[in-house]
Amino acid sequence: MSKKIIINGKEVSTDVDGNMPLLWYLRDEVDYTGTKFGCGMGLCGACTVHIDGKAVRSCITPVNQALGKKVTTIEGLSENGDHPLQKAWVEHKVPQCGYCQAGQIMNAASLLAENPNPSADQIEQGMQGNICRCGTYNRIKKAIASAAEKMQEA
């Protein structure tokens, strides 16, 4: 029996095994490859997406938990790639390899949605679950702080 998920605003019918992690469903079944595989255990954050606006690790979230809900991936975070975080990432020249950055941005977007004016400590705490092996951490923190500032002004 087919069930529905709303992915980036589009309703999608699915009949896959509900135990399949959302990560592999997004990547292999519906081709949203912006969401990345990193560890498979919720340890690195590369696979972070939103369910109803809240950050989840899609590698340990079964498709079942997304049924009837709104899933947002990096491809759907903004219409024209102009979310303040995406703009800040470009401005601060954050990415090196860039592989973890979709997860970093999605996690930061959820963080700012909950706390629009985070302190440096709160940013650091909120981003602890996301690993960047290239070591772009300081630029990520600067980009989040500057995006938060811009969002406050807007």
Added chain:
Amino acid sequence: MSIIKLTRREFLKTSGTAASGIAAGGFALGVMIPTQATAASSEIFEPNAFVHIDSQGKTTIHCGRCEMGQGISTALPAAVADELEADWSRVTVLQAEGNEDKYGPQATGGSRSINIMFEPMREAGASARLMLTAAAAQVWKVKPTDCYAENHFVYNKKTKQKLAYGQLASIAAEMPVPEKPKLKTKDQYRYIGKPVPRHDVGEVVVGKRTYGIDTRVKGMKYAAIKHVPVYGGKVKSFDASEAEKMKGVIKVVNIPRFEAPYGSLGGIGVVADNTWTAQQALAKIQIEWDRGPHGVYNTKAYKAAMVKQVENPAKPIFKRGDLKSAFDNAKVTHSATYVQGHLSHSPMEPMVSTVSVTDDACEVWASTQDPAGIQRTLGAYLGREPKTIKVNVMMAGGGFGRKFKCDYVQEAAALSKAVGAPVQLAWSREEDTKTGYYHSTSAQHLEGSVDDKGHLTGWLHRSAFPTIGSTFDPSIEWPREQDLGAVINHPYGIKNFEVESGHAPAHTRIGWYRAVRAIFEGFAFNSFTDELAHKSGTDSLAFFRNIYRNNKDPEQKEKVERSLAVLELAAEKGEWGKKLPKNHGLGIAVHHSFESYLAMVVHAEVDGDKIKVHRVDCAVDCGEVLNPDGATAQMEGAVIMGMSLALYTEVSFKDGEVMNTNFHDYPVLRTNEVPPIINVHFAKNDYKATGLGEPGVPTFAPALTNAIFAASGKRYRSLPIKPIYA
């Protein structure tokens, strides 16, 4: 056979290149057959492998070197665009496929890309610019010297008329290729030396950058693999009946070990309709392993054995002066032993490749650092001519040396062959951690003597580590003279100096890890120098300075001067000698590797077991800096990787098998522990541009442990400081 479509023009160029210079060992750009190609004239201007301009002026620059986050696909194409006088906003950068005849050496390691490709690629841009200028001159019936190129146009100096590159493309294609075009001087640079942003940053932030794992090919299947957990072991038996019953499972494949340096360890692969099904099925397979001859490998015991090796006389490799008399006449003597564990690269994108093998063709899409290595390995595996293997070089989600080895590609080829369809094989994080090619574990014993004036007079350096050479030739069981070259040639002024090698046979696959041997050699040199300074009551900076100044070897003059310059720069910027609160300390280290020079001052605070780094000042001499922002990013990354390996990362073996599995038991640095201030200072000089992907790593750990000693009096000689498996 895989057919690579060549236009007649390309064919002439390629064959012309092949005929004229490659045999001399050089990569001969500009040795192309210039004018005979009129028959294929088109709207496209493609004077060499790197530059492509269409009639609309749309410019494509190919990058032959592999991109894994180090920024080479921006730095080198920006240099081409600079010499070409192209408008960067109209340039598209494309990653070149594997073809060393066309693009020059592509094996991307050893921080060599800038070193070897900066000039040839600039020449490619300059020669295209001269041809466009000549084309305009022909149109205006003036001399080329009456014209000049600027930002995608050629101008007539006298009339101020202009023609766009797109308008000139087809005419420029008929112009002779200049032999050795004159390059710009520094004052003429448009992009070189400027913080040009990454060409692909806009794609990254919207999730549209396509990495190896994002390859999608029509009809492709997905696979997972479980390797033999011990190097040299094999599958004894397996029962896949449960797995084979699962919906969506296509085939279970026993992949035997492929005896080649980049070949598979061997294991069981599952091909399925999607990755998750393949992983689920794999977990249901009962496998019995034959653990083979290395099933006894235990790193705790192995490190102890290496320490014993180096704390006793070993195999002499190099000798200068009279070490015994230096020690007999010394005011201070000291000895210490330094140890480091294996490291796993653990890039965020695990090992992934997609391969299609058919009867007459083989095509690969892989995150790789060495496309020619894939061609050689698959050529040998499939029994085909290596150049018939088409390799699409995909953006790598990190590499750090690991993606030089293509075992994960050969495995995907085996799976594709078995099911007759293209297959994407994605290793799990666990397989990446447990069955990689590891950085050598090492032990080094140092003995030193200092005279009554505070000068270093003698140095014994005994080193044991399984070599990378062992991966290619398992009979190599000792570090050879070539493996100890950086120790022998370290630009210290030491009159009496001996180097010895300790027995260290490999029990796992050893690979290149970002900065390679410089990691543990830099740790030993800098830690021991700091120890000797303290023992002899001398300030560490002054002690380092003296050692370099005492090197009067004319052949090492440049190395000494450049090492001293970064040492002084780091000391000045890092405020060496400043007053600090209790439990705070500064540490300094200086090391050169891959032809670049680094010094760091680390400011650390120690509170019991807690180590906090407040600030790092890096002084960098990589000659001419191509992209200051890219270079700064490489240093920031090197500090963080250096801090991961100083504090946490170590791969430990028990009964031949790696104990670590994922980021919980192979922890890497997270955002809350990162030094909040990482300053990067570039030395100003006229040396040629050299690479920076690796050279930042070696100085961090010793600068940190030296700072910890200054703060707390505690000396760490074994890395990592906080091992998971002690």
